Each structure stands twice: as C-alpha cells, then as structure tokens.
Ligand SMILES: NC(=O)C1=CN([C@@H]2O[C@H](COP(=O)(O)OP(=O)(O)OC[C@H]3O[C@@H](n4cnc5c(N)ncnc54)[C@H](O)[C@@H]3O)[C@@H](O)[C@H]2O)C=CC1
Ligand SMILES: CC(=O)C(=O)O
C-alpha cells in the first residue's frame with residue numbers, strides 16, 4: 001500500500017504520525033511511504049533520516065493526500081486536511097469526534113474510512129492506542145498544575161511537595177484510569193497529598209493496592225466530588241466514557257467554593273472536558289481564569305514532548321497500521337478491536353457513542 005505522512009499543522013503540535021523506525025517497518029513489509037518534508041523536525045528526525053528508513057520525501061501535504069491510500073497522522077484532521085480526503089482513502093489518527101460536529105460532518109462528506117486511535121480496543125478491555133498518550137498527558141498534568149500554581153501565573157503560590165514543616169499541595173484526580181494513575185504517580189512522587197475518585201470500585205481497589213495506601217481512593221458521588229474539590233489546590237480531570245462526550249463533574253457554581261488560585265487541569269478536554277467552565281486551549285496560551293480558578297485545558301498535551309510521545313504512540317499504532325497497510329479495509333472486518341476504532345465509513349458514523357453524543361444516526 002502507498003502510505004502517507006503529512007506534517008502536523010495543529011498549533012504547537014510537534015509529534016509525527018510515523019517515526020523513521022516505524023517507516024522502516026512499513027518498508028520492510030513491502031509498502032511505500034511518502035513523508036512530507038520537515039514532518040519529523042519536532043522529534044529531531046531529518047528528511048535524510050526518513051530517506052534512510054526507505055521513505056520518499058515530498059514537498060507538500062497536498063501531494064500526500066492526492067497520491068496515498070492511507071494517511072497516518074497524530075491529531076484530528078484540520079479543515080484544510082479533511083477537504084482533501086476521498087472515498088478510497090483510510091485515515092488513521094486521533095479524531096475525538098464526539099465534541100466536534102464540524103469535523104464529523106466533514107469526514108462523512110469526504111466518504112473516507114476514518115479510524116480513530118482513541119476508540120480502538122484490546123482484549124483486556126483497554127484502549128491501547130489512547131493509553132500511551134494518556135500516560136504522557138497524566139504525567140504532564142502534574143507539571144502543568146505545578147506551573148499554574150505559581151503566583152505569577154495566577155495560582156495560589158504553593159509548591160506541590162511543600163517543604164519540611166509546611167504541608168504539600170492537595171491534588172484531586174477525578175477518573176482513575178491511565179491518565180489518572182499516571183498523574184497520581186507523579187503527584188505522589190513529588191510528595192503531594194493525593195485523592196483519586198472513580199465510579200469503578202474494581203478500579204479503586206486496584207489503585208488502593210498499587211499505591212499501598214499512599215493515596216486516598218473515593219467512590220465518585222456528587223458529595224464526594226464537592227468535598228474533595230472544595231479543599232483541593234489542583235484538580236486533574238481524567239474521566240472517560242469511550243467515544244462519548246465527557247460528563248461535566250465540576251460546575252461553575254462549584255468554583256465559588258474552591259480555594260482562590262486553585263488549578264483545574266482538564267485532560268479530558270479532547271472529549272469536551274469534564275469541568276463546565278473548560279474550553280480547549282493550546283500550548284501557545286494554555287491557561288485562563290474563571291472566578292479566580294486557573295484552568296489548563298490543552299487538548300494535545302503530549303504534543304509538547306514529541307520525542308517521548310511520538311515513540312510511545314508509534315510503538316502502539318504500528319501493528320494496527322501494518323495490518324491496515326497489508327489488508328486495507330479487510331483488516332477492519334477481520335479484527336473486532338480495530339473495528340471498534342472505525343468511526344466513519346462511506347459517509348456514515350459507525351461508532352455508537354460518537355453518534356449518540358453528536359445526536360446523529362449510528363450505522364452498525
Ligand atoms: N488533553 C490531552 O492531551 C489528552 C487527553 N486524553 C484524554 O484523557 C481522558 C482520560 O483518558 P484515559 O485515562 O486513557 O481513560 P481511561 O478509560 O483509562 O480512564 C477513565 C476513567 O474514568 C472513570 N470514569 C468514567 N466516568 C466517571 C465519573 N463520572 N466519575 C469518576 N470517574 C469516572 C472510568 O471508570 C475510568 O477509570 C480521555 O478523554 C482522553 O482522551 C488522553 C491523552 C491526551
Ligand atoms: C489523545 C490525544 O488526543 C492526544 O494525544 O493529543
């Protein structure tokens with residue numbers, strides 16, 4: 001198959017769909033790979049590195065979209081990208097369609113086959129192509145909270161770990177999945193006082209075991225969320241209902257009872273966000289303030305650490321990408337886990353949670 005990798009064009013997005021190491025695997029399997037010039041700049045991979053791996057370098061994204069059968073990206077296609085997609089093409093990337101009707105309709109209109117990394121499943125009940133970026137974003141979330149807590153940034157002026165004789169920050173993590181667990185690990189490592197809330201008792205049990213009593217686990221009721229959030233220095237929003245828009249767990253009203261200068265980090269922003277007052281931001285201007293509370297809502301957090309993130313992402317996407325390159329759409333028919341990633345096909349929405357969130361028709 002002819003596989004194409006355009007340069008990412010979202011603001012401050014420096015990851016790349018295929019690393020040179022991944023290109024080499026595709027080429028070894030008999031495929032041809034076209035990479036847009038400078039696509040690897042953000043990870044320090046030159047056009048020559050890609051040529052050595054067996055890719056051809058082309059001058060523009062337009063040529064990639066015009067000539068390739070599968071487009072491998074990182075972020076959801078921007079309008080200038082989805083208007084170039086066609087019926088005979090597979091798009092393999094993050095999509096996050098639930099909160100994005102414009103993109104959803106654009107992809108439907110293109111007729112392309114769009115497979116979303118974030119809804120591909122595995123036999124353990126996990127999301128193997130979301131997990132590596134959730135690990136990265138969870139770890140970054142505590143760094144983001146630490147920066148936003150600084151006084152000059154509008155925060156409470158608190159050091160996460162405190163010092164001897166002065167208490168550390170209280171960090172509340174809502175959603176104890178991959179993002180939440182990684183955020184908690186970093187927070188614990190820095191010496192914070194950490195609570196994790198989740199609706200899954202089984203998950204809370206695992207976390208209790210994993211952290212050996214070092215974090216407080218709580219079943220996530222409205223009461224529990226309020227009690228934890230009102231006394232938090234930083235809250236990490238890390239919930240997910242796969243495919244669907246995130247539930248709003250912290251209302252604007254609740255901000256009034258929070259500590260002034262406390263920080264909300266809404267990692268779930270790519271699914272619409274789990275705080276009522278969240279709106280997506282970029283790395284160029286990551287935070288804003290509402291009612292004295294600092295919000296950090298960057299929808300592509302791992303884009304800030306592209307070297308780590310591109311490798312982690314490619315490790316996970318490679319087997320699925322190779323199957324698609326070998327078999328085309330048949331790979332989707334053959335593998336129920338890859339099929340769970342199918343969001344748009346022949347102008348229809350093929351993921352139920354996505355369709356329900358958008359209020360559009362689901363086609364099985
Ligand atoms: N902003 C960014 O750059 C990035 C955002 N993400 C996003 O982070 C979010 C979390 O991802 P993962 O941790 O991988 O998901 P996950 O599926 O591993 O964990 C989600 C957890 O939320 C819990 N949950 C669901 N509803 C809940 C509720 N009402 N109250 C409390 N807990 C609830 C689930 O039980 C589960 O344990 C997703 O929206 C994902 O797309 C992931 C990576 C990067
Ligand atoms: C998961 C996702 O949206 C990201 O890594 O940007």
Ligand SMILES: [Mg+2]
Pocket residue numbers: 270299300301
């Ligand atoms: Mg995102």
